Amino acid sequence: MTGGAVDVVIVGSGAGGAPLAARLAQAGVSVVVLEAGRAFAPSDHVADELAADIYWMEERLSGGRDATAFGANNSGMGVGGSTLHWGAFCPRPDARDLQLQTLAGVGADWPIAHAELARYVEAVEGFIGVSGPVRYPWDDARRYELPPVARNAPADAMARGCAALGIAATDAPAALVSRDREQPHWGERQACINCGFCHQGCRVAAKATTDTSWLPLAIAHGAEVRAECRVVEVERDGRGRITAVVYDRRGERLRQKCAALFLCAGGVETPRLLLNWGLANASGQVGRNFMAHVATQVWGRFDADMRMNRGYPSSLISEDMMRPAGAGFAGGYLMQSLGVLPVTLAANLARGAGLWGQPLVDMLTDYNRLGGIGINGECLPSDDNLLTLSDETDTYGLRKARVDFSYGDNERAIDAHARRAMTAIWEAAGARDIVAVDRSAHTIGTCRMGTNGDEAVVDADGRSFDVENLFICDNSVFPSALAANPALTIMALSLRCADRFLANRI
Amino acid sequence: MARIFYLHALGASAAEWDGVIDTIGAEVEHVALDLSGFGGSDDARLDVAGLVDWFADRVGDHRPDSWAVVGHSMGGKIATLAAARARDGDPAFSGLAAVVLLAASPPSPEPIDEERRAEMIAWFDDGRIDADEAATFVDANTATPLPDPLRAKAIADVQRSGREAWVGWLERGSREDWAEAAGVIAVPALIVAGGEDGDLGIEAQQRLNVPHYADARVEVVAGAAHLLPYERPADVAALIRDHVRPAFASALPADFVALLASDRVSRRTRAVMTARHAAPIxxxxxxxxxxxxxxxxxxxxxxxxxxxxxxxxxxxxxxxxxxxxxxxxxxxxxxxxxxxxxxxxxxxxxxxxxxxxxxxxxxxxxxxxxxxxxxxxxxxxxxxxxxxxxxxxxxxxxxxxATMALVGYDGFAVGGDGERKQGYRLTAADMIEPWQVQPGAVA
Incomplete structure (x- = not known):
């Protein structure tokens, strides 16, 4: 079967694909979005960690000294992509992080000016609705549309500990609505109910996900979103331009002709497709510079009844460690309070803190008295960290991804600094039996953007240096990790990518 | 206290369980029900869905936190479909810990000889089942004649059957096919057949009931036919007791079960937790x-x-x-x-x-x-x-x-299936809402 040709096919319906689908459709471009996962209504989601079914659970191989976890840790599946399970923790990218090479002599600069990216960030925030503090201590000019969500017990503890140590902390910017809010072309998103299940799928649509925001906007302007469509091949003409994508829908092979293709499948699937296809890799950079944020957590036991599963999980933020004095590392990290649901906590304490036996039982049976604090820290691009193809294949005959990841000196220095800082905060807050959990988060890099086709896969507009009608827009194009959690920046890039595509159209 | 609900066979009544209940004794609470139209209750022609709804109301009357259902013959079909609804997260059946089927009618159409079906329906042609017809029915369903006064009691119960209930079951209820809705059920089941039973003997049980239970144990009572609770009350009582005891011992605490059954929990979440609480399959x-x-x-x-x-x-x-x-x-x-x-x-x-x-x-x-x-x-x-x-x-x-109950975690109860989900109103330390469960040991 062959669909009629469309202007643009977008592979992936998450933070990378959905905003540009909407903006292109609004400009009259014919758009088809192909999403590998199923479509959900918010009420379909389940308040159970093992039953939640919004993750990319197909096997990836993880290697290196600090092998990173995939699955529920960082990979979504379903109409909405990873925004279905993201934490909605929504700090803005720091201007200094976009110029790390210039300012610190390591990492990479972004080929986009911060001021330009910031305009798109504000446009994204305005559309999806972000709750945050009245005054943001690290940016006087910043305003948030909605009042902050309620702090939970770990947030109160972190505020207490930070205050005692003279560290600034405030209500976290969160991409969820703290009041009922009408979302154009979708309907009423209900105010956050403090249920704590952001990572399992928001059942009231308080959290910003693309299936309740950008995709309805795209569809209202004529875009088509096709669920359960797994792209497996591309077809090209004699000049190397992509002419169609071939995809599998419930065992049926289908084909969609297109004038341009946007890969927005995330930092693992996008490079995996390109490597499987042997495409767009004259630079040799596809799969290289895989980055994962240093995401160390510190846990402790309090005398109080914390019940940290209640409330928005990361309701307090501190940016004081973005460039701490005498740090001894490049870049910095954000701190956030942590409430984590029991099953995730149990696995993290067992794996990442090395607990077993009575110490593990003591912590887990005291779940209601635990509280955590964690970071999202810079990760430098490294030649040693990369995504390659395994010899094993998936059910579609595509080779599986293998990701090798090890912390370098800079990541280890951030981790060590953060452990000390968070332990001090937790001691000041009154926590006992403090333990740290090794953890990394997010899938970044692997198709970096740059100014030179010898060193980068795509240009600043997301266009492949090798294939003129191939674009990439997701976290794989990030030249450096940025300390900020990536989704907001991905959405901003997505809007910019759409504008650049429209501006460059012949 | 844990409860056992008893669902009797066609033409019987709550009294068919007297011997069984006496033997098991007071370690659990017993609720023997008269199905509509039997045992002197108001006559009604209920289809299978109607029978299961009726049972849901009876369970609701008692609001048990942990319970088992014993279904005999016709009652077995109701028991299995109630267990299927419990699996699917129906709050009316929340807390079901075990199922016992005695010579049970399966969720699929019951194998009945058509001549016998027609004959049994014809007993009502003159308005009521007479004593000879009732005696024929009771004797045909026992391996050896029941001793009096048990036999007389059984015959009298058959005669008390309401026409709508009797004919409704034979013409419709027993023929309805619910195999797909029944699916595979995780709750532990004991499936008992009479060694001398006919259409609903061990072969039919293996073929039609066992596949619906992932955790099924099968027992045959030798020398008995279809009316097992009358024929072998002590044996049946021992089988029931041995089956429900471990199930009740691993039951969730009462307040936890009540919360799980409440409108704060979605059907999907309840179904997932119900399945996980059952033995692994x-x-x-x-x-x-x-x-x-x-x-x-x-x-x-x-x-x-x-x-x-x-x-x-x-x-x-x-x-x-x-x-x-x-x-x-x-x-x-x-x-x-x-x-x-x-x-x-x-x-x-x-x-x-x-x-x-x-x-x-x-x-x-x-x-x-x-x-x-x-x-x-x-x-x-x-x-x-x-x-x-x-x-x-x-x-x-x-x-x-059980671990959630042990540590006092209630995060599953943050939103049912209504337009507005409940969530938490209070999120600060040392403040909990009245509905929240207190930490405690598993009952």
Missing amino acids: GKSVLTERQRDVLAALVETTLPGVCDGADLARRIDAMLASGQGDGWRLVDLPADESSWAMALDTLASDGFVDCDGEARGDALRRIAEGSGGDTGSLTAAQMRLWFAEARAEIARQWMALP
């Missing part, structure tokens, strides 16, 4: 020896709080499903192989027979990367595998409803 890839080692590993990883064999079966089923967590370490073989290899290594190192201290020492060496290299995996691989293994053990245990 699914395929197996580990050998018995490997499972025994795994059980010992579980008990060393989480000492004193869990059933090692139960968790080992759950992890075995997870491995057999091939559904991992979305990734695996390059340095380890595929999940199923690495678990098997590592457990074989522990087995040959005598892990099962060690005392707790020696087990702890062995695991400490593995965690340090200096032990467990006597088998197919290197010490470095054993270290990586143990990190995975303890995380999986911790996950599986923490996800059990």
Whole structure:
């Protein structure tokens, strides 16, 4: 079967694909979005960690000294992509992080000016609705549309500990609505109910996900979103331009002709497709510079009844460690309070803190008295960290991804600094039996953007240096990790990518 | 207190259970019901859905926290479909801990000889079943004639049957096909057949009822036919008691069950938790020896709080499903192989027979990367595998409803299926809402 040709096919319906689908459709471009996962209504989601079914659970191989976890840790599946399970923790990218090479002599600069990216960030925030503090201590000019969500017990503890140590902390910017809010072309998103299940799928649509925001906007302007469509091949003409994508829908092979293709499948699937296809890799950079944020957590036991599963999980933020004095590392990290649901906590304490036996039982049976604090820290691009193809294949005959990841000196220095800082905060807050959990988060890099086709896969507009009608827009194009959690920046890039595509159209 | 609900056969009444209930005694509360149109209750022609709804209301009258259902013949079809609705998250049947089927009618059409069906329907042609017809019915369904006054009582009950209920079941209820809705049910089931029964004997039970239960035990009562509670009350009572005792012993605490049944919990969440609370089901890839080692590993990883064999079966089923967590370490073989290899290594190192201290020492060496290299995996691989293994053990245990009850976790009760989900109003430390459960031990 062959669909009629469309202007643009977008592979992936998450933070990378959905905003540009909407903006292109609004400009009259014919758009088809192909999403590998199923479509959900918010009420379909389940308040159970093992039953939640919004993750990319197909096997990836993880290697290196600090092998990173995939699955529920960082990979979504379903109409909405990873925004279905993201934490909605929504700090803005720091201007200094976009110029790390210039300012610190390591990492990479972004080929986009911060001021330009910031305009798109504000446009994204305005559309999806972000709750945050009245005054943001690290940016006087910043305003948030909605009042902050309620702090939970770990947030109160972190505020207490930070205050005692003279560290600034405030209500976290969160991409969820703290009041009922009408979302154009979708309907009423209900105010956050403090249920704590952001990572399992928001059942009231308080959290910003693309299936309740950008995709309805795209569809209202004529875009088509096709669920359960797994792209497996591309077809090209004699000049190397992509002419169609071939995809599998419930065992049926289908084909969609297109004038341009946007890969927005995330930092693992996008490079995996390109490597499987042997495409767009004259630079040799596809799969290289895989980055994962240093995401160390510190846990402790309090005398109080914390019940940290209640409330928005990361309701307090501190940016004081973005460039701490005498740090001894490049870049910095954000701190956030942590409430984590029991099953995730149990696995993290067992794996990442090395607990077993009575110490593990003591912590887990005291779940209601635990509280955590964690970071999202810079990760430098490294030649040693990369995504390659395994010899094993998936059910579609595509080779599986293998990701090798090890912390370098800079990541280890951030981790060590953060452990000390968070332990001090937790001691000041009154926590006992403090333990740290090794953890990394997010899938970044692997198709970096740059100014030179010898060193980068795509240009600043997301266009492949090798294939003129191939674009990439997701976290794989990030030249450096940025300390900020990536989704907001991905959405901003997505809007910019759409504008650049429209501006460059012949 | 735990309750047993009893659903009688066609033409019987709540009184058919008298002998069974006397034998089991007061360790549980007994609720023997008269189905509509029987035992002198108001006559009604209910289809199967109507019968199950009626039973839901009767369960609701008692609001039990933990309960079992015993269904005899016609009552068995109702029992199975109630269990299926419990599985699907129907709050009306929340807290079901065990099912007992006696010579039970299956969810699919009941195998009845058509001539016999027509004859039984014809008994009402003159307005009521007469004594001879009732006696024929009772005698035909027992291996040897019941002693009086039991036989007379049974005959009188048949005669008391309402026309609508009697004919409705024979013409419609027994013929309705609910096999698909019944599906496969996780709650432990005891399926009992009479050795001398006809259409609903052991062959029919194996073929039509057993496939609907993932955890079914089958018993045959020799020398009895279809009217088992009349024919062998003591044997039937012992079977019921032995089946429900362990199920009630592992039941969730009353306040937890009540919260799970409340409108704060979605149907999907309730169904998932109901299934998980039942005994683990699914395929197996580990050998018995490997499972025994795994059980010992579980008990060393989480000492004193869990059933090692139960968790080992759950992890075995997870491995057999091939559904991992979305990734695996390059340095380890595929999940199923690495678990098997590592457990074989522990087995040959005598892990099962060690005392707790020696087990702890062995695991400490593995965690340090200096032990467990006597088998197919290197010490470095054993270290990586143990990190995975303890995380999986911790996950599986923490996800059990019984563990949630133990630690006082109520996060599953944050929103039902209404337009507005409830969530939490209070999020600060040391403040809880009236509906929240207090930490406590499993009942």
